[in-house]
Amino acid sequence: MKKSFQNKNNKITRKHFIILIVCIVTGFIIGYSYNLTKDEEKVNNSYLNQEESYREDLIEQQERNKELTEELNNLQVRIREFEKSFAENKDEYEHLLDEAEKLRLIVGEIPAQGEGVRVTLKDGEYDPNSTNPNEYIVHESHVLSVINELKISGAEAISINGQRLKSNSYIRCNGPVITIDGKQYPAPFVIEAVGDSQSLVASMKIVGGIFDQLLNDRIVVTIEESDLIQMPSVNDES
Template structure:
C-alpha cells in the first residue's frame, strides 16, 4: 500500500501556514510602513509650521526695526521744522523781503499774470521823404524796439509786452521787413510796447536828455508815450 497521498496532505497543510504567516507579515509591514509615513508627514507639517512661524517672527522684527527708523526720521524732520519755524519767526522781516523778491522774479519771468499802473510806448514808421536817399531811415527797426525795452527793464519795469505778446526772460526779437518777429510770432507796425511799473520813473528814464526818446526822434521814428492807470498782462502760460 502506497503512503504518497499522506505526504501530499501534510505538505498542503504546511503551505497554508506559510501563507497565513506571509499575509500576517505583509499586513504588519504595511501597518508599520504606513505608521512611519504618517509620522514623517506629521514631522514635515510641524517643521513647515515652525519654519513659517520663524519667518513671521523675522518679518516682525524687521518691521519693528523699520518702524523705529521711521519714527527717528519723523522726529528729526519735526525738529528741523521747528528750527525753520523759529528761524522764520526771528527773521520775519527778511522772510517777507524774500517773498517780495520771489514775486518780482516770477513777474519778470512771466510765469504769473501782471497788472498795475505803467506806460504805453507806441513806435510808428514816419512818412517817407521822397528827397531821402535811404527809405530805411523812416522805418522802425529791431534796434529801436530793443532800446525801449532795455531802458524799461533798467528802470524797473515788472513786466513788458509788445502788441499784446508778453516778453519772457529769454525772448528774442527780430526785424523782418515791415513786421517784427517775437518768439516766432510776427506783428506788423505800429509797435505798442506796454510796461507795468512806476509810470513816473519809466517816463523819466525814456525822456532823459539824450536818452532813448531823443534818439528815436533823431532816427525819424514817430514816438508816443502815455501813462496808464491799469495795464493787464496774462502769464506766458496763458497765452495762445
C-alpha cells in the same frame, strides 16, 4: 497655279508678322503704362501715409504740450499756496516770499497788472528825396533800446503788441512786421510796461535819451502814462 498660292501665302505671313509686331509694341506700352501708374500710386500712397503720420504726431504732441502746461500751472499754484501758508507761520520768510514773487513776475510766470507806460513806435513819413527807406523805418535796434531803457528804469513786466516778453525772448523786425519768439505782429509796435509810470516816462524823456534818439532817427514816437496795464503770464498765451 502653285506659284500664285505661294505668293498669297507669303503675303499672309508678312501681314501676320506686322500684326504680331504691332501687338507686341502695344502690349509693351500698356504694360509700361500700367507699371508706371502703379508706381505713382505707391509713391502717392506713401506720401499720404507719411503726411497722415506727421499730422497724428503733431496732434499728439500738441495735446501733450497742453497737458504739461496745465500740470505746470497747477504745480505753480500749489507752490505759491504752500509758500503763503509757510510765510504766515514764519514771519522771517516774508521777505524771501516777496522776492520769489518778484522773480516770477520778471520771468513772466504770473500775470502782471498795475500802472505803467505805453510806448508806440511808427515808421516816419515817406521821403521821396531819400534813397534809403531804412532811414525812417523802425528797426529791432529801436525796439530793443526802448525795452532796455524800461528794464533799467524798473519795469516789472513788458509786452509788445500784447505778447508778454520772457527773459530770453527773441525779437526781430522785418519792415512793417515784428517777430517775437516766432510769432509775427504788424506795425505799429506798441510796447507796454508795468511799473512806476513817472519814473518810466522820466527815463524815456531824459535829455539826449531814447526819446531824442528815436526822433533823430525820424521814428514817430508816442509815450502815454496808464493807470492800469494788464498782461497775462507767458503760460496763458496761446
